[in-house]
């Protein structure tokens with residue numbers, strides 16, 4: 313039933329006693345191994361439907377090819393929920409603040425500086441960045457550390473495409489994302505809730521993992537300001553706060569960078585912050601999550617999956633104690 317509803321026109325033989333986890337895995341494998349044609353067609357159909365539902369009036373459309381290898385078949389979160397229930401503290405700490413206040417963000421002109429341990433430091437204009445590699449649509453789960461999740465059709469390309477251009481030196485081991493810090497455009501920056509600018513970081517191999525998406529759009533359009541326009545990252549196997557919004561600088565480093573949430577509460581937010589149902593937040597469990605848009609009277613909580621279901625990243629952490637490196 314469930315499967316039939318999710319994957320149009322395709323019958324998937326699965327018995328009802330399969331665990332959600334196994335179900336999830338088999339669906340992903342299914343996506344990868346079945347002839348791309350029909351699946352990509354299905355994904356495209358979904359895209360067109362979503363796009364037709366129209367998003368921000370007057371927003372610029374962004375053409376992107378659905379990448380069938382990166383499509384979560386869960387029901388998509390509505391554009392309305394994804395663009396009105398946000399964390400973007402530079403525009404306020406309430407979930408509704410970013411949608412209300414981010415209108416003041418100016419996304420043109422915009423440049424991204426690439427610097428540090430690279431052979432080719434460069435400053436890229438946002439419009440050049442948009443053309444650096446073909447834009448893809450990928451439907452990812454996003455799991456916030458607070459215990460809710462969404463399923464969003466993002467548009468972008470693997471961050472590795474940009475990293476390739478910068479040619480990191482042999483000593484580059486980490487990457488730091490520095491985001492816009494401008495009181496004139498961002499009313500939340502007057503509050504001392506976090507250190508500004510908001511910064512985040514990844515190990516270079518995490519940054520180079522094909523799943524790590526340099527993101528410029530969603531739901532067929534350029535990113536709404538409140539979702540991190542004009543450019544952000546989405547790292548789907550990590551808690552949402554690792555996915556830094558409105559990036560102005562990417563630094564390649566020898567040492568692990570400080571990150572905004574780790575600085576504010578080091579015992580609560582580690583550098584890695586991989587989604588991990590077995591490692592509780594000191595103040596709450598991370599074993600389950602609430603899918604935004606499914607919070608009706610009878611809505612059940614979903615089990616949170618290791619690495620948010622993106623099990624292909626497991627080799628990045630081989631031999632590491634993920635309780636210690638949380």
Ligand SMILES: Nc1nc2c(c(=O)[nH]1)N[C@H]1C(S)=C(S)[C@@H](COP(=O)(O)O)O[C@H]1N2
Nearest residue numbers: 398399400401456510539552553555556557
């Ligand atoms: N610059 C910046 N990036 C940020 C944040 C922020 O406050 N500032 N919040 C993070 C958190 S906690 C989450 S859950 C995601 C939310 O992304 P979304 O609003 O597009 O769903 O953005 C992340 N990126």
Ligand SMILES: [Mo]
Nearest residue numbers: 456457552553
């Ligand atoms: Mo979050």
